[in-house]
Amino acid sequence: xxxxxxxxxxxxxxxxxxxxxxxxxxxxxxxxxxxxxxxxxxxxxxxxxxxxxxxxxxxxxxxxxxxxxxxxxxxxxxxxxxxxxxxxxxxxxxxxxxxxxxxxxxxxxxxxxxxxxxxxxxxxxxxxxxxxxxxxxxxxxxxxxxxxxxxxxxxxxxxxxxxxxxxxxxxxxxxxxxxxxxxxxxxxxxxxxxxxxxxxxxxxxxxxxxxxxxxxxxxxxxxxxxxxxxxxxxxxxxxxxxxxxxxxxxxxxxxxxxxxxxxxxxxxxxxxxxxxxxxxxxxxxxxxxxxxxxxxxxxxxxxxxxxxxxxxxxxxxxxxxxxxxxxxxxxxxxxxxxxxxxxxxxxxxxxxxxxxxxxxxxxxxxxxxxx
Amino acid sequence: xxxxxxxxxxxxxxxxxxxxxxxxxxxxxxxxxxxxxxxxxxxxxxxxxxxxxxxxxxxxxxxxxxxxxxxxxxxxxxxxxxxxxxxxxxxxxxxxxxxxxxxxxxxxxxxxxxxxxxxxxxxxxxxxxxxxxxxxxxxxxxxxxxxxxxxxxxxxxxxxxxxxxxxxxxxxxxxxxxxxxxxxxxxxxxxxxxxxxxxxxxxxxxxxxxxxxxxxxxxxxxxxxxxxxxxxxxxxxxxxxxxxxxxxxxxxxxxxxxxxxxxxxxxxxxxxxxxxxxxxxxxxxxxxxxxxxxxxxx
Numbered sequence: 145x146x147x148x149x150x151x152x153x154x155x156x157x158x159x160x161x162x163x164x165x166x167x168x169x170x171x172x173x174x175x176x177x178x179x180x181x182x183x184x185x186x187x188x189x190x191x192x193x194x195x196x197x198x199x200x201x202x203x204x205x206x207x208x209x210x211x212x213x214x215x216x217x218x219x220x221x222x223x224x225x226x227x228x229x230x231x232x233x234x235x236x237x238x239x240x241x242x243x244x245x246x247x248x249x250x251x252x253x254x255x256x257x258x259x260x261x262x263x264x265x266x267x268x269x270x271x272x273x274x275x276x277x278x279x280x281x282x283x284x285x286x287x288x289x290x291x292x293x294x295x296x297x298x299x300x301x302x303x304x305x306x307x308x309x310x311x312x313x314x315x316x317x318x319x320x321x322x323x324x325x326x327x328x329x330x331x332x333x334x335x336x337x338x339x340x341x342x343x344x345x346x347x348x349x350x351x352x353x354x355x356x357x358x359x360x361x362x363x364x365x366x367x368x369x370x371x372x373x374x375x376x377x378x379x380x381x382x383x384x385x386x387x388x389x390x391x392x393x394x395x396x397x398x399x400x401x402x403x404x405x406x407x408x409x410x411x412x413x414x415x416x417x418x419x420x421x422x423x424x425x426x427x428x429x430x431x432x433x434x435x436x437x438x439x440x441x442x443x444x445x446x447x448x449x450x451x452x453x454x455x456x457x458x459x460x461x462x463x464x465x466x467x468x469x470x471x472x473x474x475x476x477x478x479x480x481x482x483x484x485x486x487x488x489x490x491x492x493x494x495x496x497x498x499x500x501x502x503x504x505x506x507x508x509x510x511x512x513x514x515x
Numbered sequence: 516x517x518x519x520x521x522x523x524x525x526x527x528x529x530x531x532x533x534x535x536x537x538x539x540x541x542x543x544x545x546x547x548x549x550x551x552x553x554x555x556x557x558x559x560x561x562x563x564x565x566x567x568x569x570x571x572x573x574x575x576x577x578x579x580x581x582x583x584x585x586x587x588x589x590x591x592x593x594x595x596x597x598x599x600x601x602x603x604x605x606x607x608x609x610x611x612x613x614x615x616x617x618x619x620x621x622x623x624x625x626x627x628x629x630x631x632x633x634x635x636x637x638x639x640x641x642x643x644x645x646x647x648x649x650x651x652x653x654x655x656x657x658x659x660x661x662x663x664x665x666x667x668x669x670x671x672x673x674x675x676x677x678x679x680x681x682x683x684x685x686x687x688x689x690x691x692x693x694x695x696x697x698x699x700x701x702x703x704x705x706x707x708x709x710x711x712x713x714x715x716x717x718x719x720x721x722x723x724x725x726x727x728x729x730x731x732x733x734x735x736x737x738x739x740x741x742x743x744x745x746x747x748x749x750x751x752x753x754x755x756x757x758x759x760x761x762x763x764x765x766x767x768x769x770x771x772x773x774x775x776x777x778x779x780x781x782x783x784x785x786x787x788x789x790x791x792x793x794x795x796x797x798x799x800x801x802x803x804x805x806x807x808x809x810x811x812x813x
Contacts, residue, residue, distance in 0.1 A: 185717075188717055188718045189718060190640075192634075192638065192718035192719065193634045193638040193639070193640035193643070194634075194640060196630040196631055196633060196634035196638070196722070197630070197631040197634045197635065197646065197692075199627045199630065199631070199687070200627050200628070200630075200631040200687045200692055201631075201646075203627070203686050203687040204653070204687050204689065207658075207665065207683055207684045207685075207686070207687075208653070208656075208658040208661070208684070208687075208689075209653075209658075210661075210664070211658070211661025211662070211663075211664040211665045211668070211684075212656070212658060212660060212661040214661070214664035215660065215661055215663055215664055218663055218664060218667075272558060275551055275554055275555060276555075278547045278551060279545065279546055279547065280546075280547060280551070280555075281546065284800060284803065286555050286559075287803045288795075288799040288800065288802075288803055289555070289558075289559040289562070289563075290555075290558055290559065290562060291795075291799065291802060291803060291806070292559070292562045292563055292566070292795070293562045293565075293566075294802075295743075295788070295791040295792060295794065295795040295802075296566060296788050296791070297746065297747040297749075297763055297766075297787065297788070297791065298747055298749060298763075299747075299749050299763040299766050299767050299787075300569075300766065300784040300787055300788050301565075303569075303766065303767075303769075303770055303780050303781070303783075303784045304565050304566070304568070304569045304781065304784055305565070306770070307569075307572065307777045307780060307781060308565065308568070310777070313777070315568065315585065315586070319585060347562070347565065351558075351562060352806060355803060355806040355807055356806060356807070358807065359806075359807035359808070400655065404655055404657055407657075408657055408659055408660070410749070410750050411749045411750065414749075415767055415770060418770045418771050418775055419775065434659075434750075438750075438754075441662075441663055441666075442666075442754065447663055447667075450663055451663050454660040454661075454662075454663060455660075457657075457660060458657060458660045461657050462655075465655055
C-alpha cells in the first residue's frame, strides 16, 4: 500500500496534501478511481471511531442499562414470577417495602457487615502497605504472599469459613474451648454472625487493597520524605503528615469500590449456613438486602416488590458512594490541610537543600578548576 | 547524581545534612529489620492458614477433628474425599463450563474494550468527550441490581440453563473501556498513527498494526482480571443456569446437601481452588503489578 493507492484522508490532509498532489495525482491517470478512494477514506475516518465504540455501547445498553431501567417499570407494577405483569400500582411496592421490618432488617445487616469489613480492612491494608513500602528484600515475593487469599473464590472462602465457624465442631469454637472460653453462636446470633461474614470479606480483600495503597504510597514524591527526615520528622510523623495525605485519592477509590461491592454482598451470607431454612439465618440474623431481594423475587415470586427493593438499594448505593466521596474529601482536606502545609513546607525545604547542594557543588567545581 | 559525585563526602562545610555521605542516616534506604519480616511472615501465614486448614480438613477421614489444635498436619483421606466429591457433583463438566464461560467473556471484554478504548484515546470524533464521561459515570453503577429483568429476558428467549445466558450480561464492561483508554492515551504517539495513515493504511489496519501491538500489555492485565471476575461470579450463574452449573455453583451444591460433611466440602473447596492457585503461580507477578498499575490510574 502506498500513498498513491489511497490518499490520506481528512485529519491527515494537512500533512499529506502536498505529497499527494505532487506525486500521487499525476501518476494515477484516471481521475474517478482516486476520488472514489478518497471518498471511502473520508467515510472511513468519519465512521470508524463510532464503529469501534458501538459494540460496547450497544451491548452495555442492552444488558447493563436497559435491565436497570426496566427494573423500575417492574417495580411500579404488581408483577409476579408466574403470571407476569399485573396491574399498575404506582409507588405502592415502595411504600410496602419501606414499612416492612424485614427490609429494614436487611439494610441493618448489610450496613453492619459492611462497616465491620470496610473499617478494619482499610486500617489493616494501610498498615500492611506501609510495611511493604520499605526497602525490602524479595519485594515481589512479599507482595505476592499477601495477595494469596484473593485467588480463593468467594464461594470457596465461604465454605471454608462456614466450616471454621461451625457452632459445634468448628475450628474457632474448638480453639475458644481450648482457651477455656465459652463457644460463640456464630450462626444464630446477630453480631457474631456479622463478624464471621465480615471476616471472610476481610480475609479475601485486605491484601488486594494493601497493594493499591502501596502503589499510591510509592507515587508520593521521595523528596518530601527526604526533606521531612532532614527536618527531623520521624517515621511515624512522616507517615501521618506525608504518606496519608499523599494517598488520599487512592484511599477514596478503595472506599468507593468497597462500598459498591460491600452493599451488594450476597455469596457469603447465602452460603454461610446451609442448614437454615430461611435465607440469611433462622431469624434473618444476617439476611442482607441482596439476599432479601433474591428471596422476594425467586422464592416468593414477587417481582414487583423485589424490583422496588433493587431500586431502593440502587439509590442507597449511589447516595452512600457520593456521601463517602464528600466526607473523605472534606476529611482529607481539613485534616490534610495540615498535611498539605507540612508537605508544602517540606517541599520548600527540599528546594532549599537542593539549592544549597547546587551552590556547594558549584563551589567545589570552581575549587577543582582552580587547583 | 553528578552533583553528589562532585562533592567529596569527607569535606566539611556549614550545610551538614546536605552531604551525600549522611544520606543513609535518613533511614529511607535502610534495610528494614526482623520486626518487619516477622510481621510480613505473620500476614502471609494468616492468609495461607485458612487455605491450608481446608486441605487438612479435606484430607481427614470424617467425624470430629482429632489431633493438634489448631490442626497442622493433613490426614490420608484426601483422595477418597475427592472421589466422594466427584460422585456428588459433576466436577469436570462444571470445570469445563467455567473455562468456556470465563474464556469467552475474557475475549469479548478485552476485544471490545481495546477497540473502544483505542477510539476514545486516539481518534477524533464528535461527542467523544460526552460519551467518555458517560463511560466513567457508569463505572460505579451496580448493574447487578438489574437481575430481575435480565432473568425475565433470558426466560423469554428460552436461554435459561445455557452457557450463553451466563455470559451475556458481562460481555462488555465500562471498566475495561476506561482502563484501555487510560493506557493507550499515553502509550501510542499520534505521529505513529499519522505515519500509518500517510502510508495508506485504512483505519482498521492502523488499529490492527499500530493500536493492538501497543495495547498488548494492558490487554493481558485486563484479560487476567476479567477472567478472575468471571470465574468467581456466583449470583448470576446460580440464578440463570443452576442445571448447567459453573464450578462455583457446583461447589456450592456440595454444601446444600441435607447432611453437611465438612471433610468432603473442604476437599471440594481445595479442588476448586487449584485452578486459580495454578494461575497465581504462573501469573502472580502480573496480578500484583496489574493491581498496582490500575490503582495509580483509577
